[in-house]
Amino acid sequence: MAILSRVAEVSNALPRHLVKRGFLQQRNFTLSARQYSQASLRGLGSVLRVSEEVRDAIATNKPVVALESTIYTHGAIGDLGVEDIVRRNGGVPAVCGILAGVPTVGLLPHEIDRMIEEKAHKVSRKDIASIVGKGFLGIKEHGGTTISGTMILAQLAGIRVFATGGLGGVHRGAEDSMDISADLTELGRTRVAVVASGSKGFLDIKRTLEFLETQGVTVSTFLCGRSPDQVTFPGFWATNSGYKTPHTMKDEETAAALILAQERMQIETGLLLANPVPDEYSIPTSETDAIVEQAVAESHEKGISGNQNSPFILQRIKELSQGRSVTANLALVQSNAECATKVAAHLCRMLARGxxxxxxxxxxxxxxxxxxxxxxxxxxxxxxxxxxxxxxxxxxxxxxxxxxxxxxxxxxxxxxxxxxxxxxxxxxxxxxxxxxxxxxxxxxxxxxxxxxxxxxxxxxxxxxxxxxxxxxxxxxxxxxxxxxxxxxxxxxxxxxxxxxxxxxxxxxxxxxxxxxxxxxxxxxxxxxxxxxxxxxxxxxxxxxxxxxxxxxxxxxxxxxxxxxxxxxxxxxxxxxxxxxxxxxxxxxxxxxxxxxxxxxxxxxxxxxxxxxxxxxxxxxxxxxxxxxxxxxxxxxxxxxxxxxxxxxxxxxxxxxxxxxxxxxxxxxxxxxxxxxxxxxxxxxxxxxxxxxxxxxxxxxxxxxxxxxxxxxxxxxxxxxxxxxxxxxxxxxxxxxxxxxxxxxxxxxxxxxxxxxxxxx
The missing domain is CATH 3.40.1190.20 (Ribokinase)
Structure with a gap:
């Protein structure tokens, strides 16, 4: 009875018009404003909270960009200013996370501060049920969502585009450790377009691309003024990784058309829209290879794995690169936020003009x-x-x-x-x-x-x-x-x-x-x-x-x-x-x-x-x-x-x-x-x-x-x-x-x- 009481308490806190209009019932992601003003909220939908600003933006076909809360709760850089970038480009930012046991889309600044102060957990797909379930019992814990967790909440709220820094992927030596990021499998089953600068530079990019292909994920890289034959998949801090990209896109409008086509065809996989780090902040792969090799070797020596592996390696790369990786990381995250907002805006115009x-x-x-x-x-x-x-x-x-x-x-x-x-x-x-x-x-x-x-x-x-x-x-x-x-x-x-x-x-x-x-x-x-x-x-x-x-x-x-x-x-x-x-x-x-x-x-x-x-x-x-x-x-x-x-x-x-x-x-x-x-x-x-x-x-x-x-x-x-x-x-x-x-x-x-x- 305590669980049912908690479910009723959380559900009753939701705006009534969402319940009346079926916002918590339907699952139908096709092309119109309906599909995204009444997105699928089955299962988690009974407790999902969407901020008024985000809800209104979705209902009126304004560009909305999902953002992960781990960049605040577990980030190593501090305030990235991505929300301001989204707003300056005409969009509405939607920070996703779990606040006091309630999955939330559109976290407000004071709510994010609370999550940071009260030591939010790092939450991927596998962790969501645990932390939300505790919320039913009155145990109000916070969760900063990773890419996979954010994709789930974004799709439930009806958000099409998500901006992040770098994607998780297949770790080096995964043939022995089986260490493969949940980001990749999430892209294989959750229809959200993720704008990222490739996968993080210390990962096995070749095997990451192969894994994404197996998952049926569309991977396409922005040309950024280059000819298609000059473009490779981004290498996170580097503009080029040296590995061929499956597809290329001319601009944000072309990316929006990809999303539209994916929805029209009802293809239930995500899209990876790869946006290279701006040239002026790019660190050539030749310079980062040695740094990455050393950081990865140290993580193996110390026996670090799982969700602690990436933070350790990133911190060592920061130290070994004398801060250049941090500068590049900040630039690519901000660039991706701007790119994602433009993609979302083009998509809204397509949907509105019909x-x-x-x-x-x-x-x-x-x-x-x-x-x-x-x-x-x-x-x-x-x-x-x-x-x-x-x-x-x-x-x-x-x-x-x-x-x-x-x-x-x-x-x-x-x-x-x-x-x-x-x-x-x-x-x-x-x-x-x-x-x-x-x-x-x-x-x-x-x-x-x-x-x-x-x-x-x-x-x-x-x-x-x-x-x-x-x-x-x-x-x-x-x-x-x-x-x-x-x-x-x-x-x-x-x-x-x-x-x-x-x-x-x-x-x-x-x-x-x-x-x-x-x-x-x-x-x-x-x-x-x-x-x-x-x-x-x-x-x-x-x-x-x-x-x-x-x-x-x-x-x-x-x-x-x-x-x-x-x-x-x-x-x-x-x-x-x-x-x-x-x-x-x-x-x-x-x-x-x-x-x-x-x-x-x-x-x-x-x-x-x-x-x-x-x-x-x-x-x-x-x-x-x-x-x-x-x-x-x-x-x-x-x-x-x-x-x-x-x-x-x-x-x-x-x-x-x-x-x-x-x-x-x-x-x-x-x-x-x-x-x-x-x-x-x-x-x-x-x-x-x-x-x-x-x-x-x-x-x-x-x-x-x-x-x-x-x-x-x-x-x-x-x-x-x-x-x-x-x-x-x-x-x-x-x-x-x-x-x-x-x-x-x-x-x-x-x-x-x-x-x-x-x-x-």
Missing amino acids: NDARTTFCIPLSQADILVAGSVALDLHCDYAGAGKEHALQPSLYTSNPGHISQCIGGVGRNVALAAHRVNPGAGVRLLSVVGDDMAGNSIISSLASLGMDVSCVDKFDKPSSGGVTRTAEYIAVNGADKNLFLALADMHIFDSNTHSKGWGRIVAQSQPKWLVVDANWNSSDIIDMTKIAKSYNARVAFEPVSQIKSERLFDEGNGLQTFPQSSVDLSTPNEYELGSMHQAAKKNGHFGRRQWSSIHAAIRTLDLENHLSAVASEHQFDVAALHQIIELLPFIPNLITKLGSRGVIVAQLLSHDDPKLVDQAEGQYVFQPSSKHHDIGGVLFKFYPPMENVDDVVSVNGAGDTFLGVLVAGLACGGKIENLVDIAQRGAIMTIRTSESVSPLLSSLRSDLLRAASK
Whole structure:
């Protein structure tokens, strides 16, 4: 019970939001901010403490560099100034160690002082369980972590890059002593990039490299302005050891690309990024060989081994070199800290920019069944709270109104993608969007990642194109007392004022989506470009109208929309107001006068639809003229699903000659076939779907339509049919209406029903 009590005590000391957001549960080191804002903390995770500064830096994709605490607790040089170097280069230092029995990432100066004063143990992988276990029993000992111990804590916290001085390795005479540093085996199993000046100069460098090769560790040396044929593996105090390096890197950006590739491929080994000591401090190998030989011989004579061996040899080398080794050691540690910070910064930029990083480095994307190209925004929801007055369902104009205000992450594209992801994560959903390089943009990326979404294609703009905007999008919704939207303001200029289509073709080609969802927040030319790209890769396209004004963009003049059966857009889900705006834009911009449309519409007019349309309009109190608008838009959007809010849904479909619904008796009363055969048109389905239930406990309607489309597309991507999925999509929308969130977190409960419906 004492152990359990101590575990509870330490766990309760952790920030609550880490526990709530799953920071202590997940293990998934892939590419996005999610992977590192919610790093694997299994096992040790229940007691790991991460400082607030480091935690926030990881969550907002800032460069973080891990540092070992043994340079303080067991170092022979004193203060190396590495933390200041990391900060001067724009990074956040994260000193790792065990403080009073608690594994800690981001040790503060007074905590390090305490560890030094109270004689911290030297802790490698093999020692961690012992010292942490004692902590459970109330025995609060400290541990300065070596390279292997620091790698473990860094990976658990989600830190990618670690700066040190020199790596441990195979000791001379290891064929008899079996003295091989745990640093090497740790590199073979822990995915952290270690920036070091090779292995310590008194080790057997040749056998160290061979051992690393056996462990499958990528070893690469910075060129530092030299040609590849001039570069060898660093010799710690010497720029060159004389032993060939397995790989070379041009600069820190290239090193960041290696880390990115390692993660994308899910290769669970570390990387050794070898950074030679600066030339001015280098001690040629010819000068150090004799000193090292003497120091090693003395250690053998005295019978010194294990973790005491390296400190003894280093001290003797310091004495025999008259302090030159100390000067070189200080220089290389500081150089490595600067190098590691630059590597981490390049990696953060790659992750944040997403598209640019993949374009530059040709890093492939995995396949995604659903690609959602749409908006993500910072949402402000304002609910009017003045319903106490009789008939005061809406706020008053030109004055202040009482209300409840909440802030969250939203955006139509984000909501659609999240709904599809939640209802069927196995489908593979990828969001393609943009944010600004600002606080809101960083928060959005972190939020998306924490929800488990793929953010590899969420681009971050820091420089606008000509006349462009780089501020993250924002949306303000004002709802009446009945929770229905009264007024909304949207600042989505980042989507419609920049040129976005560059690189989209590669994203679609690599994602190979079954469905592309594009929302109307993009400018008109981007919308059309995206639909053309998707069609060229045999993807089906869904258009989300977003709003009355923006829905018109699909039908801008000169857009060149293709008609059935080669339609540019396969599906759209407007509400009745967006439907009217789309129809008006199509009419105003001459789309109804095109020959291809006229031919198809003439065939539709031969159908005996009038009585059916009149009956639907009468029974459901709907304007028959609006039903005719649906029919007239079908040649451009052959699957048009009009959302009527609490009144249900109307589904209209243009059918080809081989569509099974033409002979389906269950659908027969809703299917109308032309009296004379048309070479493209087999018929039209027109069906009203009543609401699944009357909802009295409305919390917010924001996001309900987006949820409807996300659930629907998730089913379609599984091979489902619209007629079998509409009611499930309605149920998903109702779930969202009953929550303050823009996408209900309960959508996963629909998964089995969705997959069952999709299999019909």
